[in-house]
Amino acid sequence: MTVFTVDQRDYAARAEAVAEEFTDDAYTWEGSVPWENLQRLAEKDLYCPSISEEYGGQGRSDLAALLLIEAVGRACPDTGWFTYMQSMVGPRAIDLFGSEAVKSEYLPAVTAGESFVSIAISEPQAGSDVNNMSTTVTEEDGTLVCNGEKTWVGGVPFGDAAVTWVRFPEGLGSVVIPYDDDGVEIEEVYTNMAGYAQTRFSINDVVIPDDHVLTRGKDAFKRQLISLNWERLGSSALTVAWAATALDRALAYASEREQFEQKLDEFQGIEWKIAEMYRNVETAASLIYGCAAGAQGHEEPPSRLRTSTAKLHCSQIAEEVVSEAVQVVGARAYQQGHPLEYLYRFARSRRIAAGTDEMQLNTIARALKADGLPAVSER
Ligand SMILES: Cc1cc2nc3c(=O)[nH]c(=O)nc-3n(C[C@H](O)[C@H](O)[C@H](O)COP(=O)(O)OP(=O)(O)OC[C@H]3O[C@@H](n4cnc5c(N)ncnc54)[C@H](O)[C@@H]3O)c2cc1C
Numbered sequence: 001m002t003v004f005t006v007d008q009r010d011y012a013a014r015a016e017a018v019a020e021e022f023t024d025d026a027y028t029w030e031g032s033v034p035w036e037n038l039q040r041l042a043e044k045d046l047y048c049p050s051i052s053e054e055y056g057g058q059g060r061s062d063l064a065a066l067l068l069i070e071a072v073g074r075a076c077p078d079t080g081w082f083t084y085m086q087s088m089v090g091p092r093a094i095d096l097f098g099s100e101a102v103k104s105e106y107l108p109a110v111t112a113g114e115s116f117v118s119i120a121i122s123e124p125q126a127g128s129d130v131n132n133m134s135t136t137v138t139e140e141d142g143t144l145v146c147n148g149e150k151t152w153v154g155g156v157p158f159g160d161a162a163v164t165w166v167r168f169p170e171g172l173g174s175v176v177i178p179y180d181d182d183g184v185e186i187e188e189v190y191t192n193m194a195g196y197a198q199t200r201f202s203i204n205d206v207v208i209p210d211d212h213v214l215t216r217g218k219d220a221f222k223r224q225l226i227s228l229n230w231e232r233l234g235s236s237a238l239t240v241a242w243a244a245t246a247l248d249r250a251l252a253y254a255s256e257r258e259q260f261e262q263k264l265d266e267f268q269g270i271e272w273k274i275a276e277m278y279r280n281v282e283t284a285a286s287l288i289y290g291c292a293a294g295a296q297g298h299e300e301p302p303s304r305l306r307t308s309t310a311k312l313h314c315s316q317i318a319e320e321v322v323s324e325a326v327q328v329v330g331a332r333a334y335q336q337g338h339p340l341e342y343l344y345r346f347a348r349s350r351r352i353a354a355g356t357d358e359m360q361l362n363t364i365a366r367a368l369k370a371d372g373l374p375a376v377s378e379r
Helices: 006-020 035-043 062-075 077-088 090-097 100-111 220-254 268-293 304-334 339-351 357-371
Strands: 117-120 136-140 143-154 161-168 171-178 184-191 197-208 213-215
Touching: 006 035, 006 062, 035 062, 035 077, 062 077, 062 220, 062 268, 077 090, 077 117, 077 220, 077 339, 090 100, 090 117, 090 161, 090 171, 090 213, 090 220, 117 143, 143 161, 143 171, 143 184, 171 197, 171 220, 213 220, 220 268, 220 304, 220 339, 268 304, 304 339, 304 357
Parallel strands: 117 161, 136 161
Antiparallel strands: 136 143, 143 197, 161 171, 171 213, 184 197
């Protein structure tokens, strides 16, 4: 933690203190929203830290958001997920790219912990292949009109709107679409392994006011991709938090459970498992914060090479560490209702969401081929 400033450490300590309050109800949320926790974070001036102050955020750095996500995610995995989604994903795009009107309409309720804004990118025929998306915004008599279909979108049942990636005549861009528009039709609601809804909805002749356009034009897609770099670090902080909490549980259990007349943590085989779990958590955290430390908001974002490496590594070690924690605890951890059983299901999602492992590998390979290895002076 010495790499952080005093202010950042103080912020992380405040986040940990408030997150501690969430532990009693942790692992009870499966599929629902811990609104009271989000509101408690907002009351304590912790929630959505990198969103502008005038819309209820704190105007802090994106690094603060990573610290918050990790602190909250360790105490309560679900509150951590909502903290990540609202600090680093949809609302952040509105704050970065939106008009005053759209920011005023959506951000104050989000930053108060009273509303949710989704991100809608995936389509039935365009998952990893985002460029293949067919949701369009066309101009008809000077009016922008959106048509298409989005799928796997999180937060629709309790959200107000989606930051929606679309195709304009000149290329990809993004707009904000409210769910209460008559042209938005819910087609299918799936329930994922962690119990949350993921929704497929169609967009039928939805009129997009000019001030609901977030990005459009020559550099629109590039700007969106840059903001994804921070989102990927947010996902990484969340998965490291889950891995850390799994390790914590394994440590506690192994220090109490006895077999063959000794504590589990006295067997060298278990000690080595725990040491390996820690090695994974620590290397993953170093990747995230090392990557974030050199970046400055949207102007100097973290590099695609390092963010993809962090996202890939953190998603994979989370699955591995949680699985090893299940192994240390044994049959108890495999039962429905056990925190590790839930974490195991929840953690699996991050190797697919926000860009699959394979897409991160593609990005890493492309960045290395294009730019070579970063120099020592770029570390
Ligand atoms: C929990 C969860 C939450 C999500 N939330 C949202 C959300 O809120 N909003 C949203 O828009 N989407 C969301 N998604 C969707 C997610 O973004 C997509 O699932 C993801 O982009 C992959 O698309 P796909 O599932 O269609 O898989 P596909 O793209 O069909 O890929 C299937 C498999 O093939 C691999 N593959 C594909 N192309 C290549 C290639 N070129 N080289 C090597 N391997 C390849 C993939 O990596 C994957 O393993 C969520 C997904 C999950 C699991």
